[in-house]
Amino acid sequence: MPHLLKILLTAAVVAAPSLAIADPAPREPYGINLEGYPYPYPVQTFGVVSGGEQLTMAYMDVAAAQPNGRAVVLLHGRNFPSSYWAPVIKMLSEAGYRVVVPDQIGFGKSSKPSGDLHFDDLARNTMALLDTLGITKADIVAHSLGGMLGIRIARAYPDRVDHLVLTAPIGLEDYRLYVPPTPTEKIIANEDKLTADGYRKQLETNYALKLPPDQVTPFIDARFNIKGSPDYPRWLRAFVASAQMLYREPVAHEIPLITRPTLFIMGADDHNAPGKPNAPEPLRAKMGQNADLARKLAAEMPNGRAEVLPDTGHLVFLEAPGRYRELVLDFLSK
Template sequence: MRALPILALCLAPLLALTSAPAPAEETPPPVPLGIGLEGFAYPFPVRFLPLTRDGEAQRLAYMDVAPTDNANGRTVLLLHGRNFPSSYWEPVIRALTNAGFRVVVPDQLGFGKSSKPIGAFTFDRMAADTVALADSLKIPRFDIVAHSMGGMLAVRIARSYPQRVNSLVLEAPIGLEDYRYSVPPVSDETLMAREGDLSAEAYRKQLMTSYALSIPASAIEPFVSIRERVKGSGEFPRWLKSFVNSYQMIWGQPVVHEIPLVKAPTLFVMGANDRNAPGKGFAPTELRSGMGDNTGHARALANRMPNGKAEVINNVGHLVHMEATEMFNALTLEFLNTH
């Protein structure tokens, strides 16, 4: 009978181990993604145009989507923003092709599935690459629908190649002010450290707040995931350098002074809540509140253009074609069909 307490003492540690809660499982790291987004599917087939930049062979990725019915003989180029691959244009592509347009959707060098140059970026070079793509596809004249940074590029194309551009739709374009007046120069090293250390949660918050988005965070999760997964690539330092170079281009190569000189019919489609201004976080506190009056700038610039117009959509931020898809598509198609 005395052996029972001894047996109980021997079993106690074992029972304690078996009854203890299992350790929490660690969240596995995201599956790495190549910096050419090789593991990320686009909604339409992707082709590549060989180019040369920085003495290296590069590839410009693009989608070329035919009209679904009743082709009208016109082509629209869709130009993406800095934080997004061209795949985010899918709802606009479908609306345009259903209306009879051929739609060409490039990833500019440095973005999406295109190669990532590490030399300095210029809007002039980017414009030349875009026109080279149109030439390769035998498209002599086209309309442009452009978002954010793509709006700055669209202005440069319209100024440098006016005979090629039929009309412009600028969706929440940046570059409607000269950021150099408010934001001091920031070194590449500072930018690379800041962008490289940005967590998925911080990036998600940055997009939702800086862009004043009216859509749930789940809608931008694919773009947050892309950025987080690219960190696992062995070429992430190259991606990071390329991404930083695009900021320096936006800051150092303003187009606002050229916008009133654009002769092509131009429609600004703005989100009323959008006060995005690249570099605002680096500006002195007393200057930040004056930055990003994008709606006001668009209206003022449209009034100074030979054929400009601004439409503002209430309760919408920087991603107009995702936040108010039907309204954006309707405004775009009405404008294109009028011109």
């Protein structure tokens, strides 16, 4: 028995270290156009030329359950693939709307350009897509960075927009008034060294998320599984180009000029302000007062209205789906 006990103890000592140092499962790499990342509806593609490059724009085109003859275009934020619109797509489709959900160039399953991004180009691409689909007029429902694009579309193409819903939009202030210009290479270096855990904390802090961790994980995967792609540097440069776009091309000054009926739906706890950590300390507290900014801007518009949802952060439509549904469907029906 003593000899047997010695053998068992030796085996346990040998086995234990292998358990202690086991590495987490490696991430299954996605392509930089999110190949391998599932979307809730079939994805189609549309060719565009931007900055002299032939690029491909991905989109979902979801039919209405019982068509009311109207279409809604959903515009995604910077840190999210358009797949996160899934519950809103279902909501609108069931209410009778055809729902078009593009990934803008530089994002999601669309091509990643090598040059700069511009809101005017994204607006033209979106209108060209609607032309191809035979949609002459649509409602625009936008979130975060998509709100800045929605504002540009409503200003440039007012005759093609019925209603504009700005869901927790950024760009309600001109960030150049607070944040000094940052070289692209510096932003690339900072983004490249960010870890998955650090990114999760960044989302939770910047967006005041009220979601359980498992609902945030797909956003982490959508970004960090791309690191396994050999084309990751191209994706990273395009991602940083979007940060420079929102900084260099403010839209806040255009908002009071929008004539189309516009509804802001804001989370009371959402104080997201891109570039805030780079602003001088005395100015940081002035940034990101988004609910107050939305109320002020809505009051300056001919057809503006702001609704602020308590205990809600940046992902309004996921955090307060019931109230969001009521507000959007009621607004679009008028």
